[in-house]
Amino acid sequence: MQTNLLQNMRQTIIDHHSLILPALRDIIIIALLGFVLAFILGTLIALVTTNPNQNIFSTIAKKFFAGYVLLIRGLPLTVQLLLWFFVIFPLVIGLRLPAFTVAIIVFTIDGSAYISETIRGAVQSVDKGQFEAGRAAGLTNFQTMRKIILPQAYRNSVPQFGNELIGMTKATSVLSFITITDITLAANLIIARTFEPITPYLLLGITYLVIVYFLTLIIKFFEKVVFVRGRKYNSRKRFV
Amino acid sequence: MGENIIRAKGLSKHFGDALVLDNVNLEVKKGERIAIIGASGSGKSTLLRCLNMLEKPTEGEIIFQNERLDQGDINKKRQKIGFVFQNFNLFANMNVIKNITLATLMQNKSLNKEVVNRKAMELLTKLGLEDKAYAWPDDLSGGQKQRVAIVRALMSDPEIMLFDEPTSALDPELVKEVLDVILELAQTGMTMVIVTHEMKFAKNLADRVVFVDKGKIAEEAHPNELFGNPKCERLKEFLSKVLD
Ligand SMILES: Nc1ncnc2c1ncn2[C@@H]1O[C@H](COP(=O)(O)OP(=O)(O)OP(=O)(O)O)[C@@H](O)[C@H]1O
Ligand SMILES: [Mg+2]
Numbered sequence: 001m002q003t004n005l006l007q008n009m010r011q012t013i014i015d016h017h018s019l020i021l022p023a024l025r026d027i028i029i030i031a032l033l034g035f036v037l038a039f040i041l042g043t044l045i046a047l048v049t050t051n052p053n054q055n056i057f058s059t060i061a062k063k064f065f066a067g068y069v070l071l072i073r074g075l076p077l078t079v080q081l082l083l084w085f086f087v088i089f090p091l092v093i094g095l096r097l098p099a100f101t102v103a104i105i106v107f108t109i110d111g112s113a114y115i116s117e118t119i120r121g122a123v124q125s126v127d128k129g130q131f132e133a134g135r136a137a138g139l140t141n142f143q144t145m146r147k148i149i150l151p152q153a154y155r156n157s158v159p160q161f162g163n164e165l166i167g168m169t170k171a172t173s174v175l176s177f178i179t180i181t182d183i184t185l186a187a188n189l190i191i192a193r194t195f196e197p198i199t200p201y202l203l204l205g206i207t208y209l210v211i212v213y214f215l216t217l218i219i220k221f222f223e224k225v226v227f228v229r230g231r232k233y234n235s236r237k238r239f240v
Numbered sequence: 241m242g243e244n245i246i247r248a249k250g251l252s253k254h255f256g257d258a259l260v261l262d263n264v265n266l267e268v269k270k271g272e273r274i275a276i277i278g279a280s281g282s283g284k285s286t287l288l289r290c291l292n293m294l295e296k297p298t299e300g301e302i303i304f305q306n307e308r309l310d311q312g313d314i315n316k317k318r319q320k321i322g323f324v325f326q327n328f329n330l331f332a333n334m335n336v337i338k339n340i341t342l343a344t345l346m347q348n349k350s351l352n353k354e355v356v357n358r359k360a361m362e363l364l365t366k367l368g369l370e371d372k373a374y375a376w377p378d379d380l381s382g383g384q385k386q387r388v389a390i391v392r393a394l395m396s397d398p399e400i401m402l403f404d405e406p407t408s409a410l411d412p413e414l415v416k417e418v419l420d421v422i423l424e425l426a427q428t429g430m431t432m433v434i435v436t437h438e439m440k441f442a443k444n445l446a447d448r449v450v451f452v453d454k455g456k457i458a459e460e461a462h463p464n465e466l467f468g469n470p471k472c473e474r475l476k477e478f479l480s481k482v483l484d
Contacts, residue, residue: 133329134292137343138319138396146343151333 008199009206016190023186024207027172030103030180035165037104038111045069046118049144050123065116072113080106085178099178111168118160121151155223162219166212173208175213183207241268241307245400245431248484250300250417252288253455259389262455263300268400268433273426277451279478285326287452288404289432292321305399319347322393322401326343326408328385330377330392338375339391340364347371354483356442367421383414387421396424403434403466408429439482443467445453451475 003196013020045068048061072080085102089095097105126149134144154161176185194200246268251259258281268274276284289295292301293309302309304317331339340360347355364370377385377434386406393401404421407415419441426432426445436442442449443463451459452476459466467483470476 064436127329127332129325129327129329130331133323133325133331134343136292136318136323136325138315138317138323139343139346140315143346148331148333154334154382159252 002186005199005202010195012190012203014198015125016186016193019181019189020183021187023181023183024122025173026107027182027237028176030100030107031165031172032108032126032168034036034111035168036103037108038115038164038168039132039161041108041112042115042119042178043150045112046119046123048140049116049120050145052141065227069113077106077110078177079173080110081178088209099175099180100177101179103175107168107171114164115161118164119150119153122157123149125156136194158219158223161222162216165219166215169215170208242338244268244303245270245272245305246433247303248287248291248300249303251287251290251297251302252299253283253290253295254298260455261290261297266291266457268431270384270399270431271429272431272448274433275446275449275453276433277437277439277449277478285404285451286455288402288433288435291402292323293317294323296331315347317352319343319396320399321470322387322396322398324389324401324403324406327404328377328389328409329438329462330380330383330385330388332377335376336364336369336380336388337361339377339388340395343392344395360391360395362386363394381384381414382410383417383470386410386418387397390418390421390425392470397431400431400433403436404430405435405437408437437482439467439479451478453478 025082037149042077045065048058049065051058070234073084081103084106087100089097130148130152131144134148135141137149173184175182176188181189183204190200193199209224242265245293246263246266247265247356248264250347251261251266252259264287266274266287271282276287277422278284286295287434292295293302293314304321305315309317317338329402330336331342334342337360340363341353341356343349361370363375364373367390369384369387372380372384372388377388380388390401390406410418415438419438421436422432423445434442434445446463448460449466451466451472451474453472459470459472459475466475467479
């Protein structure tokens with residue numbers, strides 16, 4: 001039975017690789033590119049929402065992004081995909097974009113709302129003295145953020161970034177709503193051809209598990225190496 | 241005495257409804273060493289922090305070398321005002337040498353990194369910290385951290401150094417190593433304002449002591465005069481509590 005199942009899976013991959021591999025490629029690109037862009041946009045939003053400046057421009061921008069976060073986090077990702085792909089782009093803006101592009105845009109927008117809040121929280125929990133020391137040394141607000149505050153905030157947020165990346169990856173299973181052949185749709189298509197659900201669905205689950213496993217390795221690498229450059233700063237704080 | 245380095249004119253500071261500084265005037269001349277003393281919560285730190293505008297005054301102005309501190313490029317002027325915090329505030333995400341050179345390198349992109357590093361090493365060596373250049377802040381003692389913080393402030397050749405209770409967060413046996421560094425700095429003619437609870441140190445170091453009470457400068461005089469012959473009641477009361 002066990003070898004039988006493995007053989008079936010192997011056979012399924014061989015028979016349907018022209019369906020599975022492009023689907024796999026697409027969801028990985030959408031998740032990774034979506035995450036990277038969401039990270040960049042989330043950082044920019046957090047720079048605005050944590051800016052100590054209290055002038056009118058800054059105040060309005062903060063209100064705007066508070067509304068943005070509320071709106072985006074209030075809508076399920078699937079609903080956002082449907083709205084952008086079937087309503088906003090074609091009917092409101094009058095732009096026919098490929099579903100693949102729309103998916104990356106929506107993942108970026110959705111992810112940026114969560115990531116900006118993660119970064120905002122992390123920035124606010126960096127000791128105020130760090131910020132004051134930067135400003136007292138004559139660094140600008142932006143230089144202080146870039147060189148002192150954000151590196152500490154990023155490092156403390158790696159676990160949450162990991163959650164977001166994994167969440168985005170798993171959210172690719174709803175991409176067929178906007179006509180993208182993701183691996184979930186691929187599994188369904190295979191079942192429609194073979195009338196056998198066990199192997200494709202098991203294969204589908206295993207595929208997601210393996211992807212998430214590799215992402216976890218990448219996240220660990222960032223946590224242990226990239227943000228510490230092999231050093232152990234804050235090590236005492238973390239282990240007491 | 242010489243020219244004014246920093247001058248606070250009609251300085252007031254509110255935190256919400258609380259009036260923490262009340263129309264304070266203070267002049268610091270080149271080469272002067274001023275000690276600020278006063279009870280906890282009297283507004284000493286707020287006064288010091290207003291001098292480099294870490295705290296924005298509600299009223300009044302800060303004149304730095306004949307120009308308003310908040311006019312023009314405040315960051316350029318702040319490079320010439322060294323500030324040392326009670327809690328050191330070394331940048332936690334970088335080692336000692338990067339802590340020291342960061343601001344200089346950020347502000348003068350044309351400077352050669354080697355040259356800046358050499359200057360940092362020279363200063364570290366002067367303060368006996370040359371073997372800590374590549375250590376991380378977490379791995380230093382409190383006294384070492386504060387000496388690194390002093391080096392960091394000295395890197396931009398400041399006109400004046402502001403110290404906010406530089407030894408209050410230190411274990412008693414580490415206080416002396418930091419006070420000695422400050423005394424040495426004073427002997428080089430550095431202009432400085434230091435908020436301190438160490439009365440003996442204030443007496444040895446300062447050529448003017450400023451007593452702050454409830455957000456006002458209640459008395460200021462040469463230490464011999466101020467400690468030997470205090471005039472206002474609040475100061476007498478304060479000294480009777482802290483001296484003996
Ligand atoms: N950011 C702030 N927000 C609100 N109140 C503040 C703030 N900073 C200081 N205060 C208040 O202002 C008053 C003066 O504070 P300050 O820190 O200047 O006193 P201090 O003389 O330095 O005291 P200490 O000797 O304890 O350091 C205190 O009552 C304090 O609670
Ligand atoms: Mg204080």
